[in-house]
Amino acid sequence: MLMPKPALLTLGQGELRIDRNFAIAVSGLGDARVRSAANRLSTRIEKRTGLSFASGSKSAVLTIDCASKGETVQGLGEDESYKLMVTSEGARLTANSPLGVMNGLATFEQLVQPSSVEGFSVPALTIEDAPRFKWRGLHLDVSRHWMPIEVVKRNLDAMAAVKLNVFHWHLSDNQGFRVESKVYPKLHELGSDGLYYTQDQVREVISYARERGIRVVPEFDIPGHSTSWLVGYPELGAAPGPFEIGRTWGIFDPVMDPANKDLYAFLDKFIGEMADLFPDSYFHIGGDEVNGKEWSENPKVTDFKRKHGMLPAIGTPDKQALKLSNEKLQAYFNERVLALVKKHGKKMMGWDEILAPELSKDIVIQSWQGQKSLGDAVQQGFQGILSSGYYLDHMDSAGLHYSIDPLVDPKTKETLRLTADQKSRILGGEVCMWTEYVTSENVDSRIWPRTAAMAERFWSPMTVTDAADMYARLDLVSRQLDWYGVTHHASYPMMLARLAGSGPVAPLKTLADVVQPVGLSGRARAGRLSGHPYTQETPLNRLVDAARPESAEARRFSGLIDASAWAEVRQALTAWKDNQQTLAPLLQSSILRELVPVSADLTQVASLGLEALDYVAKHQKPAAAWTASANQTLVEAKKPKAEVIIAIVDPVTRLVELASRQ
Numbered sequence: 001m002l003m004p005k006p007a008l009l010t011l012g013q014g015e016l017r018i019d020r021n022f023a024i025a026v027s028g029l030g031d032a033r034v035r036s037a038a039n040r041l042s043t044r045i046e047k048r049t050g051l052s053f054a055s056g057s058k059s060a061v062l063t064i065d066c067a068s069k070g071e072t073v074q075g076l077g078e079d080e081s082y083k084l085m086v087t088s089e090g091a092r093l094t095a096n097s098p099l100g101v102m103n104g105l106a107t108f109e110q111l112v113q114p115s116s117v118e119g120f121s122v123p124a125l126t127i128e129d130a131p132r133f134k135w136r137g138l139h140l141d142v143s144r145h146w147m148p149i150e151v152v153k154r155n156l157d158a159m160a161a162v163k164l165n166v167f168h169w170h171l172s173d174n175q176g177f178r179v180e181s182k183v184y185p186k187l188h189e190l191g192s193d194g195l196y197y198t199q200d201q202v203r204e205v206i207s208y209a210r211e212r213g214i215r216v217v218p219e220f221d222i223p224g225h226s227t228s229w230l231v232g233y234p235e236l237g238a239a240p241g242p243f244e245i246g247r248t249w250g251i252f253d254p255v256m257d258p259a260n261k262d263l264y265a266f267l268d269k270f271i272g273e274m275a276d277l278f279p280d281s282y283f284h285i286g287g288d289e290v291n292g293k294e295w296s297e298n299p300k301v302t303d304f305k306r307k308h309g310m311l312p313a314i315g316t317p318d319k320q321a322l323k324l325s326n327e328k329l330q331a332y333f334n335e336r337v338l339a340l341v342k343k344h345g346k347k348m349m350g351w352d353e354i355l356a357p358e359l360s361k362d363i364v365i366q367s368w369q370g371q372k373s374l375g376d377a378v379q380q381g382f383q384g385i386l387s388s389g390y391y392l393d394h395m396d397s398a399g400l401h402y403s404i405d406p407l408v409d410p411k412t413k414e415t416l417r418l419t420a421d422q423k424s425r426i427l428g429g430e431v432c433m434w435t436e437y438v439t440s441e442n443v444d445s446r447i448w449p450r451t452a453a454m455a456e457r458f459w460s461p462m463t464v465t466d467a468a469d470m471y472a473r474l475d476l477v478s479r480q481l482d483w484y485g486v487t488h489h490a491s492y493p494m495m496l497a498r499l500a501g502s503g504p505v506a507p508l509k510t511l512a513d514v515v516q517p518v519g520l521s522g523r524a525r526a527g528r529l530s531g532h533p534y535t536q537e538t539p540l541n542r543l544v545d546a547a548r549p550e551s552a553e554a555r556r557f558s559g560l561i562d563a564s565a566w567a568e569v570r571q572a573l574t575a576w577k578d579n580q581q582t583l584a585p586l587l588q589s590s591i592l593r594e595l596v597p598v599s600a601d602l603t604q605v606a607s608l609g610l611e612a613l614d615y616v617a618k619h620q621k622p623a624a625a626w627t628a629s630a631n632q633t634l635v636e637a638k639k640p641k642a643e644v645i646i647a648i649v650d651p652v653t654r655l656v657e658l659a660s661r662q
């Protein structure tokens with residue numbers, strides 16, 4: 001039932017009852033975080049069990065022994081291990097640091113279950129646990145869609161529940177500059193539509209995260225992805241401006257001008273201010289997706305490149321030479337920024353594109369371009385983390401993300417050929433939540449529960465790879481996450497009810513339960529084709545926004561086919577086939593009209609499934625023409641409509657295969 005799975009678990013005999021006498025004693029060096037973590041656990045267990053611990057006797061049931069105070073600023077690689085022993089008499093949690101205690105308490109909390117005897121209990125066991133990777137992060141883009149502080153906090157709670165330890169805060173991009181700057185106030189005043197975190201709020205989040213064993217790494221994406229900076233400070237740009245906050249998505253032309261020496265004075269002060277605000281030793285400068293257009297077109301930049309040997313002193317450079325010169329210019333920019341980041345006491349981090357052999361080796365490369373790129377980085381002596389394969393906005397399944405390992409080539413499935421030293425420079429991974437098509441209302445449902453599967457990939461031993469086992473535990477952890485305040489479940493009925501208006505929600509839910517949103521590129525394409533490309537202002541209130549990234553119903557249905565549970569398969573297919581009748585009246589509303597073909601497809605797919613099931617039940621092979629026509633229908637039904645796909649098409653396709661293989 002645990003997620004992430006501990007490194008070592010030995011089951012004992014019996015169970016520890018959790019009743020009103022439950023109490024926690026803390027010994028060892030006092031770090032206030034240990035007591036607050038224990039108090040949070042007590043409060044949540046009280047809520048879950050309905051018990052009040054205040055009124056019970058005071059002898060400790062769970063004893064916590066923490067050997068040291070943690071570092072003043074949580075460090076990369078700080079000891080996070082713990083040992084938990086539970087017998088029917090009591091539980092003992094020992095750890096070298098408060099971080100270990102917090103991890104142990106997260107484990108303990110997952111172990112509390114309704115007892116088969118009476119009330120609630122924890123099974124007797126011994127766990128010795130430590131993470132596989134020391135960098136286990138969640139990245140959240142708060143620029144494209146604004147994420148209020150409550151969203152951040154509740155997700156920090158959920159991160160702690162699955163032992164993630166880095167919150168990567170993507171704070172600026174073309175669409176918004178989200179932190180108050182006292183040094184350069186036009187950054188947030190003109191670059192954010194008033195949607196930004198005050199410095200006090202930033203400190204509040206950092207303190208909240210620290211209490212939960214989570215580091216906060218800020219990202220200010222430069223020199224591209226920086227339009228929101230240029231609105232207030234157009235003089236930093238490589239083109240004259242004026243600039244407006246980006247309302248659409250993609251790779252934009254506006255870029256900072258590395259040839260402008262005033263830029264470095266500006267960045268010096270800015271990084272200084274932010275380095276004071278964010279205590280973590282890492283500072284992320286983004287660095288991704290610079291198209292170089294404005295650099296190529298700016299004569300001053302061209303002069304600068306010639307002077308610095310990035311272009312020949314004379315002649316008109318061709319396209320390739322310009323591209324190379326722009327890469328060199330960005331490398332030059334990165335060098336200058338690196339000096340500033342170091343001057344302010346930080347280590348630099350950036351996406352793959354900042355990789356250049358000249359940069360000092362203590363920077364961290366965040367690879368969104370794949371294990372090969374990550375492998376190259378660590379072979380050159382850099383440190384790195386993997387994010388390729390962990391992009392939530394692609395709407396892939398938890399199982400797919402789970403199968404991606406920072407040390408394994410996803411194509412060949414072979415472990416990267418790296419020396420032990422090189423391997424040790426792969427620090428871990430980060431799940432990425434980009435928010436082009438996500439709002440504060442549905443963001444939790446995009447993050448959870450899938451992120452828990454990746455949290456296990458980063459924490460548990462490399463040999464823990466059984467997807468079926470993962471899914472069984474993911475379902476449980478997903479339920480448990482409600483207790484941490486994330487709204488991945490809660491937002492769903494509300495969004496569906498709103499869509500249904502005054503009509504019945506049930507038939508809409510039946511459809512919604514088996515569809516999945518298309519990923520980032522599918523949504524962009526649909527927006528373009530509709531003639532209304534998405535912008536920051538497009539309402540994200542349709543079925544595609546309510547639908548869950550991975551249909552639990554479809555997965556359950558697929559499992560029923562695997563188990564040859566034909567009665568249940570028939571029941572499910574019949575319900576889907578019949579749904580259209582009750583749903584049809586609802587689909588007359590303007591917001592649901594787009595679902596008419598989706599609902600029709602569901603009926604058709606379910607009908608086909610029932611026919612296939614009849615063949616299977618009768619052990620009769622269908623005529624080749626039937627199979628061919630069925631497959632053609634399924635291929636058509638698999639195509640996205642209204643930006644959703646029907647997730648039972650694949651299992652029904654398997655059913656058709658089963659029928660035709662008899």
Ligand code: ACM
Nearest residue numbers: 288289351368434
């Ligand atoms: C990225 O996805 N552009 C880092």
